[in-house]
Amino acid sequence: MTHLLLVEDDEVIRDSVQAVLVRYGYRVSAAADGLTGLELFRDEHPDLLLLDVMLPDLDGIGLCRRIRETSVVPILMMSARGDGLDVVSGLEAGADDYVIKPVESAVLLARIRALLRRTGLPQQRPRTGEARRPGGSNAGVLTFGDVEIEPEAMEVRRAGQTVALTPTELRLLLEFAANPGIVLERRVLLHNVWEHAWDGDSRVVDLHVQRLRAKIGAEHIQTVRGFGYKLRR
Known part of the structure; x- marks a missing residue:
């Protein structure tokens, strides 16, 4: 079972997102602040992280940076602001993708599936003769x-x-x-x-x-x- 870590300080959002993910077959660990999220990440080694930007103790940007020091696990940032500041900061910190809250369940699930597919990368080849292939x-x-x-x-x-x-x-x-x-x-x-x-x-x-x-x-x-x-x- 694919293991997701959700770090979200809003209890209503956290519970509703967790319920949706569990309903679609994911195992979900949840944390309400950044430091707890960091501890869970280190202890449980999840397959993908969903990080809110605005978190107590350690915000989502800082948490993303800490995780990127040791791991290339897929990270999806969740921002309540659509002005781009959180988006750019999250991507610069090492996030793979982002969604703006509130987000429809179908969109969130599609983004998660796309990120998980990326961890099992398809075999891609350049066109014949385009890249040098040492013998x-x-x-x-x-x-x-x-x-x-x-x-x-x-x-x-x-x-x-x-x-x-x-x-x-x-x-x-x-x-x-x-x-x-x-x-x-x-x-x-x-x-x-x-x-x-x-x-x-x-x-x-x-x-x-x-x-x-x-x-x-x-x-x-x-x-x-x-x-x-x-x-x-």
Whole structure:
């Protein structure tokens, strides 16, 4: 049974969200503050976290940062504000996705399922001849400059050193690697990586590209102004 950790200080929201998740077959642990949520995370090792932004003791942004110090577990942030401040802060802290409260149960469940699918990444391959494939025992390795990607092992190395990517960051990189040199629009990335319909909000894409650049080198992903991004061949 998939184990979720819900950290939400509003008792009504916490109980209602937990009831929905349990009804759909998830095992759910719940906490009302950030420090308790951190303890539960360390003790129970859940498969996915749902974090409210405004929490007592340790807010959701701080909690997300603490978790990202040691784990790449999928994190879905829940914000009561739609002005973007919480959204940007959560994504910059390491969250994979976000929803604005109040959120319909069907939307929340869809976002959770999409994140969980991301932890079991599909095997993606670049088009024939687009990526260099070293021979010998490394025949399955995709090489872009000093970056090496092993899709089957879900491993990425830069200059020979392993790079720790979240499932979303890895899926984003694989999407670029499957289309080297091709400009990918933000709406295409939202659909293929996050499984979102285009809703005019590209911040989730832009901030994940920013995080990916910081880990593999900014020179590998080029911004094509007004269109999107592409992986340099």
